[in-house]
Amino acid sequence: MEQFLRTELLFGKEKINKIFNANVTVIGLGAVGSFCTEVLARVGTGRLTLVDFDKIQITNLNRQLYALHSTVGQKKAELAKKRVLDINPECKVETFEVFANSDSFEQIFQNKPDMVIDAIDSYNPKLRLIEYCFKNNIKIISSMGAALKTDPFAVKYADLFDTHHCKLAERLRGDLRKLGISKGIPCVFSEQSPQIKPIPLSEEENKNFGKNGGPKILGSSPVITGIFGLLLANKAIELLSSDSRK
Numbered sequence: 001m002e003q004f005l006r007t008e009l010l011f012g013k014e015k016i017n018k019i020f021n022a023n024v025t026v027i028g029l030g031a032v033g034s035f036c037t038e039v040l041a042r043v044g045t046g047r048l049t050l051v052d053f054d055k056i057q058i059t060n061l062n063r064q065l066y067a068l069h070s071t072v073g074q075k076k077a078e079l080a081k082k083r084v085l086d087i088n089p090e091c092k093v094e095t096f097e098v099f100a101n102s103d104s105f106e107q108i109f110q111n112k113p114d115m116v117i118d119a120i121d122s123y124n125p126k127l128r129l130i131e132y133c134f135k136n137n138i139k140i141i142s143s144m145g146a147a148l149k150t151d152p153f154a155v156k157y158a159d160l161f162d163t164h165h166c167k168l169a170e171r172l173r174g175d176l177r178k179l180g181i182s183k184g185i186p187c188v189f190s191e192q193s194p195q196i197k198p199i200p201l202s203e204e205e206n207k208n209f210g211k212n213g214g215p216k217i218l219g220s221s222p223v224i225t226g227i228f229g230l231l232l233a234n235k236a237i238e239l240l241s242s243d244s245r246k
């Protein structure tokens with residue numbers, strides 16, 4: 001199609017055809033996942049499965065692609081699908097508005113994706129997703145922590161077991177080793193030293209987000225989270241279009 005001409009001129013017909021036939025599942029459509037999905041749509045990924053149970057909140061506007069004043073309260077998965085189809089109407093898009101965990105993996109992966117993008121925020125679902133994909137021989141690229149990071153040049157790609165200066169990756173390494181996994185989990189992470197401390201919420205904010213059972217809130221940059229998502233997509237495209245892909 002004409003809209004993918006410039007991508008084809010860059011990658012060549014053989015590689016672009018592999019992308020057209022690729023089946024990718026993106027789990028988590030927040031800041032990182034939304035930017036990753038954007039690129040996958042724009043390069044012509046043939047099939048996308050988009051997973052997120054959440055709705056847009058006002059605090060998402062600083063960094064999430066689908067977050068606008070006009071979309072507050074709307075479902076992220078629905079917004080993502082609508083945007084993907086507006087970019088590429090030929091893309092086969094399926095959505096699951098479920099919380100990704102061990103109970104929902106069989107449903108999510110029923111279409112047997114070529115690649116999974118892990119853009120999950122919650123720790124235990126991320127751990128279980130990595131375990132599930134590894135043990136079921138499903139290719140996965142995982143996002144580590146982008147919150148509290150400010151240096152765009154510190155964002156890198158590596159095996160999770162070769163990362164450093166990332167507390168999330170450190171914790172995952174320990175738990176994954178207990179599950180018999182010690183290598184083979186590609187990820188995007190920041191090697192920036194954890195020198196930025198979280199700024200405490202006000203008393204009023206704590207009522208909504210903090211001490212009363214709400215999510216833990218950490219400062220995050222639209223630049224860094226966007227870079228995380230773009231690097232995830234870039235590596236996915238590289239792997240999906242490579243000569244070694246089966």
